Amino acid sequence: MYAELLDFGGVEIHFASEPRLAGMLFGEALMAYEHSSVIGIHTADGRTLLKPPIDTPIGHGDKMIVIAEDDLSIRMTGVDETGIDVDAIADAEAQPAPPDRTLIVGWSGKGPIIVNELDAYVAPGSQVTVVADMGDHEAAIQRECAGLRNLTVRAERADTTDRNVLDRLDVPGFDHVILLCYADDLEPQKADARTLVTLLHLRRIAQERGAKFSIVSEMLDIRNRQLAESGRADDFIGSDRLVSLLMTQVAQTKELNAVFEELFTPEGAEIYLRPAGQYVQTGRAISFRTVVASARKRGEAAIGYRKVADVPTASNGFGVVLNPAKSSRITLDPDDRVIVVAEG
Numbered sequence: 001m002y003a004e005l006l007d008f009g010g011v012e013i014h015f016a017s018e019p020r021l022a023g024m025l026f027g028e029a030l031m032a033y034e035h036s037s038v039i040g041i042h043t044a045d046g047r048t049l050l051k052p053p054i055d056t057p058i059g060h061g062d063k064m065i066v067i068a069e070d071d072l073s074i075r076m077t078g079v080d081e082t083g084i085d086v087d088a089i090a091d092a093e094a095q096p097a098p099p100d101r102t103l104i105v106g107w108s109g110k111g112p113i114i115v116n117e118l119d120a121y122v123a124p125g126s127q128v129t130v131v132a133d134m135g136d137h138e139a140a141i142q143r144e145c146a147g148l149r150n151l152t153v154r155a156e157r158a159d160t161t162d163r164n165v166l167d168r169l170d171v172p173g174f175d176h177v178i179l180l181c182y183a184d185d186l187e188p189q190k191a192d193a194r195t196l197v198t199l200l201h202l203r204r205i206a207q208e209r210g211a212k213f214s215i216v217s218e219m220l221d222i223r224n225r226q227l228a229e230s231g232r233a234d235d236f237i238g239s240d241r242l243v244s245l246l247m248t249q250v251a252q253t254k255e256l257n258a259v260f261e262e263l264f265t266p267e268g269a270e271i272y273l274r275p276a277g278q279y280v281q282t283g284r285a286i287s288f289r290t291v292v293a294s295a296r297k298r299g300e301a302a303i304g305y306r307k308v309a310d311v312p313t314a315s316n317g318f319g320v321v322l323n324p325a326k327s328s329r330i331t332l333d334p335d336d337r338v339i340v341v342a343e344g
Contacts, residue, residue, distance in 0.1 A: 120266030
């Protein structure tokens with residue numbers, strides 16, 4: 001999802017001037033574009049309001065922050081409330097996220113940053129286990145992660161390329177696995193080689209046990225990233241490519257820096273994938289405009305959805321559909337997700 005937003009080949013975040021929206025409310029603007037998804041306001045005095053309150057007035061000179069295919073596709077079609085299936089809008093309340101368990105395998109200077117950031121996103125009572133055989137991760141955690149509120153951290157030293165070690169850790173008992181390169185201790189090719197060995201073990205464990213934990217792996221060399229790709233959305237290989245894309249986007253449009261800063265930090269609004277049943281009645285054909293209307297009732301901006309049936313298919317974006325036309329007809333199943341810009 002983020003790769004598409006940052007890659008110039010997919011949908012992107014744009015700033016659009018539309019004088020006809022002046023005097024309207026942000027909630028009305030959500031319905032004003034058939035082929036663009038409104039997510040915020042860039043005010044005339046330079047402030048960036050990402051997913052502001054629905055009753056926020058749009059001023060003269062303000063620009064809309066939208067997700068669109070390109071500048072040419074951003075056309076206001078008029079505030080259109082027709083086609084909203086009011087009876088299909090669900091009244092289910094959002095359920096608090098349960099505590100989860102995360103396993104961090106490997107270590108580098110990024111480790112403390114990841115642990116501290118994770119603490120701001122997870123529910124109270126969540127746990128992190130850190131296993132590494134290089135670097136002084138135990139001391140780094142004690143020194144730099146002393147202010148954790150939601151997480152408890154356990155650290156141990158073991159060979160992370162040893163299948164017996166991973167079996168002892170009971171990897172399927174974790175919800176998420178983060179695989180870090182030993183970037184501070186090894187040159188890139190050797191660090192990536194160790195990461196790849198561990199990644200292959202983790203994939204084999206998932207296959208043998210029928211487990212569904214997500215894996216996010218770090219690769220230093222983009223060529224190794226391509227080698228390690230699995231074609232599964234929940235098995236993601238991260239590299240400096242995303243950082244490069246982000247820098248390019250900001251270089252092209254400096255105002256995007258404030259947008260990305262909020263999206264990538266725990267404060268303010270972020271992008272969430274939430275159960276479809278919290279928004280609409282599942283198994284029923286509706287327009288995407290109905291999904292937008294339901295999210296608006298919750299003070300959120302709907303920007304897409306994810307079909308679980310398409311998750312195994314890379315050509316279909318692993319089931320992720322961003323910025324669908326408001327009038328497009330969709331049928332969401334109980335396991336599907338609605339993608340929204342919202343505050344925690």
